[in-house]
Amino acid sequence: MGNCCRKPAKCAHASSTNFSSGSKKSHNNELKQDSTSSCQQASLGSFNKSLITSTVDASVPSNLKSFSFIDLKNATKNFRSETLLGEGGFGCVFKGWLDENTLAPTKPGSGIVVAVKRLKAESSQGHKEWLAEVNYLGQLRHENLVKLIGYCAESENRLLVYEFMPKGSLENHLFRKGDQPIAWAMRMRIAIDVARGLSFLHGLNANVIYRDLKASNILLDSDYNAKLSDFGLARDGPTGDNTHVSTKVVGTRGYAAPEYVATGHLTPKSDVYSFGVVLLELLSGRRAMDDERANFVEETLVDWAKPFLSDPRRVLRIMDTRLGGQYSKKGAQAVAALALLCLHTDSKNRPQMIEVLTTLEKNISKDMPTSPFPAKLDSHRIKHINSPHRRVIEQLRI
Numbered sequence: 001m002g003n004c005c006r007k008p009a010k011c012a013h014a015s016s017t018n019f020s021s022g023s024k025k026s027h028n029n030e031l032k033q034d035s036t037s038s039c040q041q042a043s044l045g046s047f048n049k050s051l052i053t054s055t056v057d058a059s060v061p062s063n064l065k066s067f068s069f070i071d072l073k074n075a076t077k078n079f080r081s082e083t084l085l086g087e088g089g090f091g092c093v094f095k096g097w098l099d100e101n102t103l104a105p106t107k108p109g110s111g112i113v114v115a116v117k118r119l120k121a122e123s124s125q126g127h128k129e130w131l132a133e134v135n136y137l138g139q140l141r142h143e144n145l146v147k148l149i150g151y152c153a154e155s156e157n158r159l160l161v162y163e164f165m166p167k168g169s170l171e172n173h174l175f176r177k178g179d180q181p182i183a184w185a186m187r188m189r190i191a192i193d194v195a196r197g198l199s200f201l202h203g204l205n206a207n208v209i210y211r212d213l214k215a216s217n218i219l220l221d222s223d224y225n226a227k228l229s230d231f232g233l234a235r236d237g238p239t240g241d242n243t244h245v246s247t248k249v250v251g252t253r254g255y256a257a258p259e260y261v262a263t264g265h266l267t268p269k270s271d272v273y274s275f276g277v278v279l280l281e282l283l284s285g286r287r288a289m290d291d292e293r294a295n296f297v298e299e300t301l302v303d304w305a306k307p308f309l310s311d312p313r314r315v316l317r318i319m320d321t322r323l324g325g326q327y328s329k330k331g332a333q334a335v336a337a338l339a340l341l342c343l344h345t346d347s348k349n350r351p352q353m354i355e356v357l358t359t360l361e362k363n364i365s366k367d368m369p370t371s372p373f374p375a376k377l378d379s380h381r382i383k384h385i386n387s388p389h390r391r392v393i394e395q396l397r398i
């Protein structure tokens with residue numbers, strides 16, 4: 001278990017009592033510092049070849065482009081470190097350029113920009129997750145899901161090609177030191193986008209459960225529209241008379257629902273719990289798991305925040321001080337109350353995602369332009385909006 005428990009980390013276990021570090025990376029510093037070198041690995045030496053033959057060509061959705069490895073190598077300037085966008089447990093993500101008509105590799109700066117995710121050699125679960133991602137994202141299209149353009153399954157190489165999300169992840173915007181904090185209205189807009197994406201998945205016949213909701217999997221386009229990425233852990237939910245599906249426990253510490261961690265019983269309400277955690281992150285600007293807050297004692301954001309959430313007089317104490325008080329108090333109280341419902345210990349008492357979405361939408365008006373960042377007040381207390389915006393929220397009316 002060790003270090004992986006300090007920060008949000010992928011976890012997998014088959015028993016009901018312990019988290020252990022799973023197939024994906026632990027988000028610890030050593031791994032991050034090593035990212036460039038591990039990203040340069042050329043091939044998947046330890047890859048299980050028996051898995052490669054399974055269904056790649058037979059089952060991948062036909063609307064996806066099948067890329068050759070050499071094309072993606074050329075599109076990303078040979079996976080050079082200057083095109084590196086980030087690294088997750090699956091592998092490294094690189095910026096690439098393709099011709100918009102033929103999808104052939106082009107020179108940097110021309111054609112369309114894409115994000116190319118390359119499975120790393122050590123990823124034992126990698127092929128399974130790669131296939132899940134291809135199957136789900138290849139078939140599902142929604143404005144709040146990242147678009148998968150294609151894939152590469154050549155020899156031992158496994159890659160995925162997505163639309164490029166210029167503003168990166170919500171994690172970076174909320175927690176990266178030095179970044180300008182995002183404004184309250186923008187946070188609520190992101191919450192609505194995520195709720196829309198999840199409601200779409202839960203509303204499908206297959207009752208798809210996303211299972212990996214967290215700030216790093218929420219990506220932002222150039223207009224700060226939020227989209228869900230990473231469908232490697234997604235799976236079909238219970239249908240008919242079944243109340244849950246039984247699975248090995250995988251997910252991320254601090255975000256995974258307690259009953260799922262304890263029993264492996266997965267329901268759409270597991271996503272609702274994780275959504276509650278993301279709401280808390282948006283309200284407080286604090287990570288789901290954080291060394292600094294816990295003073296090296298394991299404490300989740302939920303553990304820390306719950307006593308405040310259930311006390312109307314103290315609830316605003318959880319608010320992100322970087323917002324500088326620029327938020328609607330009533331609105332924040334209402335969102336905190338919603339988060340508390342999503343985080344209910346008994347999953348049956350959590351609302352459905354569609355109810356969460358309706359509550360957020362009902363209470364938020366979307367017509368007035370705003371900035372992604374808090375407005376600055378000058379000495380005359382006149383608000384200056386940093387940049388114009390297309391689709392936005394005025395204020396919470398609650």
Ligand SMILES: Nc1ncnc2c1ncn2[C@@H]1O[C@H](COP(=O)(O)OP(=O)(O)OP(=O)(O)O)[C@@H](O)[C@H]1O
Pocket residue numbers: 010024025085086087088089090091092093115117146162163164165166168169216217219229230
């Ligand atoms: N489509 C994309 N457009 C732009 N940047 C992206 C895209 N997909 C991923 N990234 C960047 O790459 C980083 C790594 O993404 P990845 O999904 O591999 O890992 P993660 O979400 O940080 O961790 P985990 O493996 O636990 O999910 C993201 O944080 C993001 O900054």
Ligand SMILES: [Mg+2]
Pocket residue numbers: 088216217229230
């Ligand atoms: Mg991710």
